[in-house]
Amino acid sequence: MTQATIPVIDDISILYSEPKLAGARARWASLAHDFEQLYGRVPDFIARSPGRVNLIGEHIDYAGFGVLPMAIEDDCLIAVAIDNTGIDSTxxxxxxxxAKYPTLKFVPKPAAQGYVDIDPQAHVWTNYFAAGYRGVLExxxxxKPKGMLCLMSGTVPAGAGLSSSSAFVCCSVNAALRAQESLLPAGKTPTAHELAIISIRSERxxxxxxxxxxxxxxxxxxxNSACFxxxxxxxKVTPVAFPTTIPPIAFVIADTLVTSDKAVTAPVRYNLRVVETRGAARILALALGIPIPASGKLHLKQVLDAHFDKIGYTPAAGKTEAEIDIEKLTEMVQVVERVFGTDEIKNGVTFEKLCELSQLSGDEFTRLYIQQPIRAERFHLYRRAKHVFGEEKRVVEFRxxxxxxxxxxxxxxxxxxxxxGxxxxxxxxxxxxFDCSCDQLEELTKLARRSGAYGSRLTGAGWGGASVSLVPEDKVPAFIATMKKEYYNKHHPELSEEELDNVVFASAPSSGAATFVGRV
Structure with a gap:
């Protein structure tokens, strides 16, 4: 576990590639100017957290498996001035x-009352700030938190599957920590690793x-790296450098412009998939004779580990870690076929059947596995589990x-x-x-392959949002021009050239969260 804290910087050039640096400097300067105009003082600091593009490993993180995203240069910025009087905590x-996003002003409540009200059913932009703020204070x-004056600027496209909401939560966590840091005992500032965990909890x-x-x-x-x-x-986060090739590898992000709002659609999509994969994990464990933890909860990675421990698996001499993982994951796909391969289960099961297979009553299953609202007539255990094990195998092979x-x-x-491939x-x-694509993503990824991409896939949960395509760097301009002509001019002829540049673009791998101090 790394012990490093969020880096404090006084130069933003380390955050952006050369082609995007001038535009970034102008945006940061504009944010600082707007802040001074709004609040009558300069910000004490600017917190920054980037969006991300998931290169491979979709919908397997909550099943306990590793994924391989990279941070992108589009990001969330929050300029902050702190009230150091100890009087005003507003x-x-x-x-x-x-004009689009109204201001929120609040006085934090006592800790026992949760500091700030957050209604998950009210899909307002400030919920994400409030979540990060509350998470840090809790x-x-x-x-007795210090007051904060904040101004946010975001360039991560909303609903595009590039993690605009999580970038906002992470930036809010970063901003809240910096603002309240002087209230902490010496040596108690959370590490970057600990802040990531706080951010994960906060978004819930x-x-x-x-x-x-x-x-x-x-x-x-x-x-300059992806993150395993x-x-x-x-x-655990391990940097994975891309291989040096001539021409270099480039990744092009293309937004379908079909908005995928996790907070709105979660009950029938995202949250439902979590329940399906965790229900599948329990049923597989029962079928394999694996003891269920005292908590009653487990995910598919725990099932894999417990299964190979139970059978006393010993890898053949000389096998690499990747080869061992691939062998295990291949066998787990076969286990899924054996346990879930009947027509009844392949076609999806009712909630009553799901509970029967789980050896739980409906109330017990709900208490253990349904922490957020879901809606479904049938639960697809076979397809979800088969995807998870197969997708993790692809992550291992990619790395x-x-x-x-x-x-x-x-x-x-x-x-x-x-x-x-x-x-x-x-x-x-x-x-x-996993049923998380859509017609526009299918069209966009097929067009990408015809236009010179070696591979193209959805990224960031799917159901709309963006695709990511692997393209040789020297082919990127022609590739983007074709995508604009064949997809965007066809479906969105109203977009200006500037707007098009914001929906289909290449991004260099960016660094993570940072706190800027000084004058922009």
Whole structure:
């Protein structure tokens, strides 16, 4: 576990690639100017947390498995001035787009009352700030918080699957910590790793049962690398450098412009998938003779680990860690076929049947597995479990390819084809097994492949949002031009060239959260 805290910087050039630096400087300067105009004083600091694009590993973080996202250069910024008088604890959060996003002003309640009211059914933008603020104060047990004047600016496209909401929560956590840090005992400032965990907990206040990938990447990402993020038995983030190729690897993000709002659709999509995968984990454990934990809860990664412990698995001599993982995951797909392979289960089961298979009453199942609202007539255990194990196998293979390509002296064509093939297989599984694609994503990913991408898949939960495509760097301009012509001009002819540049773009791997102090 890293002991580093969120970095404090006085130069934003380390956050952005050269092509985007000038625009970023102008935006930061505009935020500082707008803050001074609004509040009559300069900000004490600016908190920053980026969005992310998940390269591979969709809907498996909450099943306990590792994922492979990278932070992007689009981000959330919150400029903050602190009230150091100890008299006024009022919090005010405004948005640079005030016409669309109204200001919230509140005086924090006592700790026993949760500091600030958050209604998950009221889908307002300030819920995400309130969630991060509340999460920090609760975790650090701050009784009399300092007042905060805040102004937020965000460039992560909302509803595009690039984690705009989590970037906002993480930035709010970062901002709240910095503002209240002087109230903490010496040496008690949370590490970046601990802040990622606080951010994961905090976002659940807005009604989303996330697994933690978005927050871990936004807080802990390192420049020029993807993040291999593991969740079981503890949160662990390992930088994964991309192999050096000629031409270099590039990733192009394309927004379908179909909004996927997790807070609105969670009961029939995101939260439902969490319940299906955890129900599947319990039933697989029962079928394999694995003891259920005293808590009654477990996820699919725990089932895998317990199964191979139970059978006394010993890998063949000389096998690499990746080869061992691939062997285990391949067997678990076969286990899914054996346990869930009947027509009745393949077609989805009712809630009553789900409880019967789980050996629980309806009330017991609800208490253990349904912490957030869901709506469903049938639960798809077979398809969800098969996707999870297969998708983690692809994550392992993607990381292994990145880490070993240069040692194997693989050509750029070989590397692109291997990684792209895994991305395509992921998209097929998301569409066929996890039911999280949509017509626009199918159209966009197929067009990407025809336009020169080696692989293309949805990213960020799906049901709309964005795709990510692997494209040789020297082909990016032509690729983007084709995507604009064949998808956006066809479906969204009203978009200006500037607007198009904000919905289809390449992004360099960015660093994670930071706190800027000084003059912009």
């Amino acid at each position: 919090v005010k959060i405004a948005n640079t787009n005030s 975790d650090l047990q701050i009784e 206040y807005v009604g989303t049962m996330g697994g933690g990938m978005d927050q871990a990447c936004s807080i802990l990402a390192k420049p 993020i593991e969740f079981h038995p503890v949160l 292994d390819t990145c880490e070993k390509a240069e040692a194997k002296k693989q050509s750029a064509e070989t590397v692109f084809s291997l990684l792209g 895994l991305m395509d297989a992921s998209q097929e599984s998301c569409h066929e097994l």
